[in-house]
Amino acid sequence: MIQPPASFLPILVLLLLAILAGAAILVLSGVVLPRFLKPCNPRKGKLTPYECGVPPLQEGARHRYSVKFYLVAMLYILFDVEVAFLLPWAVQYKSNLASFWMMVFFVATLLVGYVYAWGKGALDWER
Amino acid sequence: MAGTTLEDTVITTRLEDVINWSRKNSLWPMAFGTACCAIEFMGMAASRFDISRFGAEVMRFSPRQSDLMLVLGTVTNKQAPVLRQIYAQMAEPKWVVSVGVCAGSGGMYRTYATLQGIDRVVPVDVYVPGCPPRPETIIYGIMKLQEKISRETLDQRKEHIERFYASLDRQNELQAARGCTEFQAVREMVLEAGSRGDQRIW
Numbered sequence: 001m002i003q004p005p006a007s008f009l010p011i012l013v014l015l016l017l018a019i020l021a022g023a024a025i026l027v028l029s030g031v032v033l034p035r036f037l038k039p040c041n042p043r044k045g046k047l048t049p050y051e052c053g054v055p056p057l058q059e060g061a062r063h064r065y066s067v068k069f070y071l072v073a074m075l076y077i078l079f080d081v082e083v084a085f086l087l088p089w090a091v092q093y094k095s096n097l098a099s100f101w102m103m104v105f106f107v108a109t110l111l112v113g114y115v116y117a118w119g120k121g122a123l124d125w126e127r
Numbered sequence: 128m129a130g131t132t133l134e135d136t137v138i139t140t141r142l143e144d145v146i147n148w149s150r151k152n153s154l155w156p157m158a159f160g161t162a163c164c165a166i167e168f169m170g171m172a173a174s175r176f177d178i179s180r181f182g183a184e185v186m187r188f189s190p191r192q193s194d195l196m197l198v199l200g201t202v203t204n205k206q207a208p209v210l211r212q213i214y215a216q217m218a219e220p221k222w223v224v225s226v227g228v229c230a231g232s233g234g235m236y237r238t239y240a241t242l243q244g245i246d247r248v249v250p251v252d253v254y255v256p257g258c259p260p261r262p263e264t265i266i267y268g269i270m271k272l273q274e275k276i277s278r279e280t281l282d283q284r285k286e287h288i289e290r291f292y293a294s295l296d297r298q299n300e301l302q303a304a305r306g307c308t309e310f311q312a313v314r315e316m317v318l319e320a321g322s323r324g325d326q327r328i329w
Contacts, residue, residue, distance in 0.1 A: 053209035
């Protein structure tokens with residue numbers, strides 16, 4: 001049997017009353033009463049982030065820092081790969097001119113990138 | 128139930144007494160452990176001595192969640208502003224128990240580097256002597272603090288803490304005016320209070 005929608009009106013009223021009561025409790029205990037009861041002494045020393053009592057090194061966890069760090073990390077990986085290639089090659093190098101020119105080409109390729117990074121000022125440390 | 132009066136079934140009390148009763152039985156201690164007293168503190172918290180019998184077992188190592196600071200050990204001059212900062216960051220109302228002679232008076236460290244009693248920089252409620260005090264001594268100190276809490280009025284505690292905040296404001300002003308570090312500011316305030324004959328800066 002299909003109920004007419006009007007018969008659910010008491011439930012709607014009950015729902016609205018429940019929402020109203022919940023909101024009233026939240027507002028009363030979260031906004032109105034604390035204004036009279038809660039000790040409130042906000043000041044610089046109290047509001048700063050807790051870093052074992054010493055002044056924080058940076059303001060909050062959402063502090064922004066320069067992406068230069070990532071640049072340095074990228075450059076490190078670049079030259080790390082170079083060294084990783086150079087070392088076994090140098091150990092195995094038996095006056096083989098073909099492999100020598102190959103390595104010169106490889107190093108020259110990286111050198112272009114190095115000169116480019118230098119020219120862009122990636123090697124100057126800025127904050 | 129013949130002859131039962133209202134006084135037999137209803138307990139009347141003052142609001143202040145109820146609030147203080149709940150405060151004294153739900154102390155959340157934070158250990159400011161700098162020396163061997165902190166080891167005795169561990170014994171106090173553990174099962175043999177068991178501070179939870181006195182409602183103070185919820186250790187929090189963050190000032191944001193605690194209202195009882197246990198200063199356990201030697202505090203140097205360099206640490207004085209750290210102590211003040213952590214005390215300022217604690218939840219109100221807050222109490223301080225100075226544990227051991229080092230915290231209470233500098234103890235055997237009668238040197239230029241050691242703060243001669245933490246009550247020079249933060250308000251202390253109970254002093255526990257000993258070098259280090261045994262766990263039951265610290266518990267006795269906390270019981271004494273509970274007695275103190277049940278006797279004090281709410282306004283007394285509020286003013287007590289606000290007096291400290293006023294000294295923190297003075298410290299911040301001094302730092303801003305001189306452009307000095309908080310260590311220099313607190314040291315200067317301690318020396319200045321000493322030259323006035325005061326033993327404290329708050």
